[in-house]
Amino acid sequence: DGGITQSPKYLFRKEGQNVTLSCEQNLNHDAMYWYRQDPGQGLRLIYYSQIVNDFQKGDIAEGYSVSREKKESFPLTVTSAQKNPTAFYLCASSRSGTGYEQYFGPGTRLTVT
């Protein structure tokens, strides 16, 4: 079955530690995205990548980093510089070009204490 996987589903970290969230897709999509969702809010774009070895900052990129070494994978690192990292993180992918729908993974709930 084609789809997007994110692991783990729940992640707990101590303040000051970096943590990497995994996102893998087998839909053969060129574009991949990372969103953050906070309670009572919609999704906000963190980073996106339209092609391998290239990515751009979204609306709330501070304190996050990404890499795109493979078409299938787009890991997100939440660094210690992110002031409020506890949130629900969603990864998505789409075909490249304008107007294509984005398909989402199941999400990772990150809790930092």
Next chain:
Amino acid sequence: AQTVTQSQPEMSVQEAETVTLSCTYDTSESDYYLFWYKQPPSRQMILVIRQEAYKQQNATENRFSVNFQKAAKSFSLKISDSQLGDAAMYFCAPLRGATNKLIFGTGTLLAVQP
């Protein structure tokens, strides 16, 4: 900046009835796309329907249809014959055509009463 307004934080509908969720947006682009996504308690975001702004015909997907008013920048979602499985948070999301970036509203929580 592009903004999206979903003015109904919560809505309720009886099973088998029809409900309409409202959405207005602001954009300076002439070519864009609009989406409705639903997020059930599992928190998986699921695509409901897609509309191309250059098309006058409203999109329809089984029991889901939209009322797209381009001049008014309005994009409402109508759910007919509501089912218990329709209970979810619904998000309106215009897509910036030039960058392919979705802009999400704050959502409408739909409850379906048996």
